[in-house]
Amino acid sequence: MTAWMQNRGPDSDIVLSSRVRLARNLAQMPFPQRMDEQQGQTVVDRIQKAVGALQSGWQLQLQSLNQVSGIDRQVLVEKHLASPALVQDPVRFEGVITDPSETISMMVNEEDHLRLQVFLPGLQLMEAWQVANRLDDDLERLLDFSYDSHLGYLTACPTNLGTGLRASVMVHLPALVLTRQIRELFTALAQIGVVVRGLYGEGSDVAGNIFQISNQVSLGFSEEEFIHSLNVVAEQIVGRERHARQFLSQSHALELSDRVGRAWGILTHARIISSEEALRLLSDVKLGEDLGILTIPGSASFSELALMTRPGYLMKAANRELNPGERDELRASILRKNLLAKDEED
Amino acid sequence: MSPGSQPPLSCQRCQRRPASVLVTSVVNGEKSNRYLCEECAREEGAYHLMLDPQFSVHNVLGGLIGQVPKTAPMGDAKEMVCPHCGHSYQRFAETGRLGCDRCYDCFGAQLDPLIRRLHGASDHHGKIPARAGSRLKRRKEVEHLREQLQEAIAKEAFEDAAALRDQIRRLEASTAEEP
Ligand SMILES: [Zn+2]
């Protein structure tokens, strides 16, 4: 289903995914915050018509969010296909367009009329940009986007002006956290205009040592230049994390394998587990796997396992609303099965 | 705090919980970095900025909008309304969002310094929609090359400069040939 979670890419041991987003608006139509229902519907209709008329290959399908169940909406957020703001109290003219592999997601009438996103596994920012650029080219033949020769693509918030581009990578940095180098890194990143966030923007802190690294500026350089500069940053982060991992496995081999073993023990034997504990332990186990300390029998990737800890995913699996206690129980069971690759439990 | 100094372990606001978020804010043109705990960051409204990619930088914007009076009197600006969509500048100042694409013209004088400060630039150098035509595309390319040329000259990279100059001439020639 979600191809970027299942597949591996370059530097997948550290870079979980690459994402490129383009913000676009239809010319001479109020931005979503300002439009009435009829205008909102006009925007959806035009976008849907354009998507339907796209040349071969894209396989995009619109879902109107008011026809999507609360649990499914939550799953869209957990898969990063839609934003929390979009799925909250959805109205008829809000939607999300995806392809079957969930490589592409286009949010309709979120902050901008169209937010086109492309996800790829590993460090593949330029590749993700190329897909986004091609889709944007194809859409542009069918839709008239707001554009100014000096300011570029016009967006509801001036922070997205110009290219409308935001590129980001999701990185797993357990060794930089363990060796206490992470703050120093973030300080350095902040100074060059790179923003760091947690995995989900929902109040949980940076659980699982997963961080999103993105560029904050969208005007003044070309898309390729923005992508290239973030790619350089990502490569440096990968290098530092590798270095820290090497240091840990050489100088603290025993402590490291103890930590990984304990995490594995709890994850494969616990009967109740919170999302926070699960993600923290999954991070240890993933590090152990990357360093060859242990082999996970199950085939689920770290991104998939992280998704399995989320409330929406669990309720979708159970096909009903669950209270936190029920979720902790189901989470433990699902993680055991997926880590051990067994249906029957001992 | 000064760049490069050692980040603290506990939150710089409540001094109690562990610091987990780096909050960069711009106040009166002064950029400052602080390490806060999740709660304090959220209380200060900085939470979305750092943790949620989908929400934009309204808090930073809020700080920046406060500086706009230097170039345009805020009192007057607040009264301004975009005739195309009915969005007021006041509303923009509150939400950080504009009402329509033409708001950029209507509030141009107010937005210009803000955009410059947000992006460190005021001119688009990226993609040009095919509809906007190839002429425009080449004109932008020439502009961009000219800037690179200036930089090359400033850095005394004369070989690069010569190559850039030739590239500009070729582009200009091809533009001139068009009707
Ligand atoms: Zn605090």
Ligand SMILES: [Zn+2]
């Ligand atoms: Zn307007």
